[in-house]
Amino acid sequence: MxxxxxRTPGPTPLPSAVRxxxxxxxxxxxxxxxxxxxxxxxxxxKWAFQTQHDLLILTASGSGGLESIVVNTLSPGDKLLxxxxxxxGDRLIAIARAFGVDVVPMRLDDGHAADPxxxxxxxxxxxxxxxxxxTHNETSTGVLNPLEAIARAVKxxxxxxxxxxxxxxxxxxxxxxxxxxxxxxxxxGSQKGWMVPPGLAFxxxxxxxxxxxxxxxxxxxxFDWQAHRRSAERGQTPWTPAVGLFFGLQAGLRLMxxxxxxxxxxxxxxxxxxxxxxxxxLDLRLVADSDHASPTVTTAYVPEGINAKELxxxxxxxxxxxxxGGQGRLDxxxxxxxxxxxxxxxxxxxxxxxxxxxxxxxxxxxxSSPATARA
Amino acid sequence: MxxxxxRTPGPTPLPSAVRxxxxxxxxxxxxxxxxxxxxxxxxxxKWAFQTQHDLLILTASGSGGLESIVVNTLSPGDKLLxxxxxxxGDRLIAIARAFGVDVVPMRLDDGHAADPxxxxxxxxxxxxxxxxxxTHNETSTGVLNPLEAIARAVKxxxxxxxxxxxxxxxxxxxxxxxxxxxxxxxxxGSQKGWMVPPGLAFxxxxxxxxxxxxxxxxxxxxFDWQAHRRSAERGQTPWTPAVGLFFGLQAGLRLMxxxxxxxxxxxxxxxxxxxxxxxxxLDLRLVADSDHASPTVTTAYVPEGINAKELxxxxxxxxxxxxxGGQGRLDxxxxxxxxxxxxxxxxxxxxxxxxxxxxxxxxxxxxSSPATARA
Numbered sequence: 001m002x003x004x005x006x007r008t009p010g011p012t013p014l015p016s017a018v019r020x021x022x023x024x025x026x027x028x029x030x031x032x033x034x035x036x037x038x039x040x041x042x043x044x045x046k047w048a049f050q051t052q053h054d055l056l057i058l059t060a061s062g063s064g065g066l067e068s069i070v071v072n073t074l075s076p077g078d079k080l081l082x083x084x085x086x087x088x089g090d091r092l093i094a095i096a097r098a099f100g101v102d103v104v105p106m107r108l109d110d111g112h113a114a115d116p117x118x119x120x121x122x123x124x125x126x127x128x129x130x131x132x133x134x135t136h137n138e139t140s141t142g143v144l145n146p147l148e149a150i151a152r153a154v155k156x157x158x159x160x161x162x163x164x165x166x167x168x169x170x171x172x173x174x175x176x177x178x179x180x181x182x183x184x185x186x187x188x189g190s191q192k193g194w195m196v197p198p199g200l201a202f203x204x205x206x207x208x209x210x211x212x213x214x215x216x217x218x219x220x221x222x223f224d225w226q227a228h229r230r231s232a233e234r235g236q237t238p239w240t241p242a243v244g245l246f247f248g249l250q251a252g253l254r255l256m257x258x259x260x261x262x263x264x265x266x267x268x269x270x271x272x273x274x275x276x277x278x279x280x281x282l283d284l285r286l287v288a289d290s291d292h293a294s295p296t297v298t299t300a301y302v303p304e305g306i307n308a309k310e311l312x313x314x315x316x317x318x319x320x321x322x323x324x325g326g327q328g329r330l331d332x333x334x335x336x337x338x339x340x341x342x343x344x345x346x347x348x349x350x351x352x353x354x355x356x357x358x359x360x361x362x363x364x365x366x367x368s369s370p371a372t373a374r375a
Numbered sequence: 376m377x378x379x380x381x382r383t384p385g386p387t388p389l390p391s392a393v394r395x396x397x398x399x400x401x402x403x404x405x406x407x408x409x410x411x412x413x414x415x416x417x418x419x420x421k422w423a424f425q426t427q428h429d430l431l432i433l434t435a436s437g438s439g440g441l442e443s444i445v446v447n448t449l450s451p452g453d454k455l456l457x458x459x460x461x462x463x464g465d466r467l468i469a470i471a472r473a474f475g476v477d478v479v480p481m482r483l484d485d486g487h488a489a490d491p492x493x494x495x496x497x498x499x500x501x502x503x504x505x506x507x508x509x510t511h512n513e514t515s516t517g518v519l520n521p522l523e524a525i526a527r528a529v530k531x532x533x534x535x536x537x538x539x540x541x542x543x544x545x546x547x548x549x550x551x552x553x554x555x556x557x558x559x560x561x562x563x564g565s566q567k568g569w570m571v572p573p574g575l576a577f578x579x580x581x582x583x584x585x586x587x588x589x590x591x592x593x594x595x596x597x598f599d600w601q602a603h604r605r606s607a608e609r610g611q612t613p614w615t616p617a618v619g620l621f622f623g624l625q626a627g628l629r630l631m632x633x634x635x636x637x638x639x640x641x642x643x644x645x646x647x648x649x650x651x652x653x654x655x656x657l658d659l660r661l662v663a664d665s666d667h668a669s670p671t672v673t674t675a676y677v678p679e680g681i682n683a684k685e686l687x688x689x690x691x692x693x694x695x696x697x698x699x700g701g702q703g704r705l706d707x708x709x710x711x712x713x714x715x716x717x718x719x720x721x722x723x724x725x726x727x728x729x730x731x732x733x734x735x736x737x738x739x740x741x742x743s744s745p746a747t748a749r750a
Binding site: 003004006008010011012013014019020022023024025026027028029030031059060061062063064067094095098099100189191197198199218219220221222223224238239240241242243244245248316322324325 | 378379381383385386387388389394395397398399400401402403404405406434435436437438439442469470473474475564566572573574593594595596597598599613614615616617618619620623691697699700
């Protein structure tokens, strides 16, 4: 099977070292080999998260990681200020509501980042809020929130509140510093910058978030942090872990260490700028506010009169270039190009060229079609 | 790295076709390639489950599958008759209690199977029970419950009750027939007879269990069957699936189809009998009642005076034979030998020989030691 140029914001392409690791035979997840493997993975994750907080590895995708931050920090009726700048922020709100949390939603228009001042005001207006959720990088719109400033605003306005962060498409590709900035919980997912297939969620948990989880009364079992923490002391997980994905993660982390965090962050920043320029040159309108454009995924509106699904299908079937479409209210309206994990400028050039060819085709057909000309 | 003879009841060894599949590069989980992959996996699972019920694939280990059967069929305060014949039956009870279910536990001694008559009596004694849980094969003790007779007893005594089954270490290796026997929900896990790494749970759900889930009021999001069912109509999962494990599952199911269900079941039955005989020949006392011995895992007590952990470590480090120890109250008291998935008689011969050598060593040391002789 010919390899595709997979430009979706997860799953991302796998380097051969990771693929070799995924093909390893199984080991006993209650034995010393697994304890050693898990130890190296936890160490590497702490390095990439730039934290000394506890680091838990859940066998679940990112949405399971998000459920874990709700059920471990909140009790029935607790108020949660949940800042959503898109589809995945909305997902966290839906999870929290499903569990009976009293969500105070703060929703921003697509393409815009959250405003630290507005968050501080919302906290001042409601003294009952003791927990705040925010997305770091909104994968559905390609917007990077100003997380350091948001964390500062929360800390200054309500120092005792916990700050929970969805870092699923940022951690490992974009800098963040849990302790220095003041983030209690950060979730990530294996299929993003880690260059590993989906199936693992990573959660960094501060000491006071762990304390909170010992008291929190939402029902939980599979995602219970306390159970994970107890098992971690023996180099195990409470439930059978996705052993093969741990092998892949070990290999991916080694590659990341070889590249180095700073170079890795810089590569993502540069390639994001390159992609934005490339899309603008194709006369596409970008979704994200340019001050808050994501280093890992770039989004653009599909021009009027062009069918997004047909465009994506043409790219896939004729060029082996796989972009992502829009989600929720942006379904059919935007395309998303990921520059995340294992890729280089050639992959982006190929994707941009394919896009140019297909857009030109449709535009040429449009301008020559009397029906369209009338419309 | 030299390959181990992995005789644990999951993870199980991986055939090379599965390992090759696990090393495949990623695809878009929202594209046509994944829809096709998922379709083949669901089809193959229905074949092995011998059912036409809905078949959901969750990205989680078996314990996540167990949580899903609790949160999708029950409401706060509902009564659940939960039959436990060991560690994993107890786990289901703990999950149900964590979610506020009113559990009516029926616990049997280690090594014993559940009694259909006793279950019928318990149902007659409590008309409020509308849901029954039972383990098919208890992995911790190596006991196979008489599931067909249990299902008949439930059906005759309380036809409207849902029967939920933990089939994690049975389905795919041991026959069962959800529709004919009357089982509403059956859970399985990828790291057992399917020859795939851990990380996927499979759940077959009857139409009336699906109806129940539409009404059930326990909080849930990640494990919500309704969300999985809606996405399945488009060949997708609601949350990012463990794509690589689907590749492995596809390969594992093709191997299972090549062998054929009847031959596969017969191989497990024969090898289980072979293992039981082998352990008895080593003067070990079996844990499971011989009428209900498991086709997938055989357990034996460690003789008095022998340290189970040291024995297991000697087998691992000197012979590359990895057996499992006991769990919960059987920790340090038993050993478990799996004959599950991809293995043959040679693997068992090697394990039994290693066990003979190590037992002989300890027994020889014991009989020559004055301290032990006195004890």
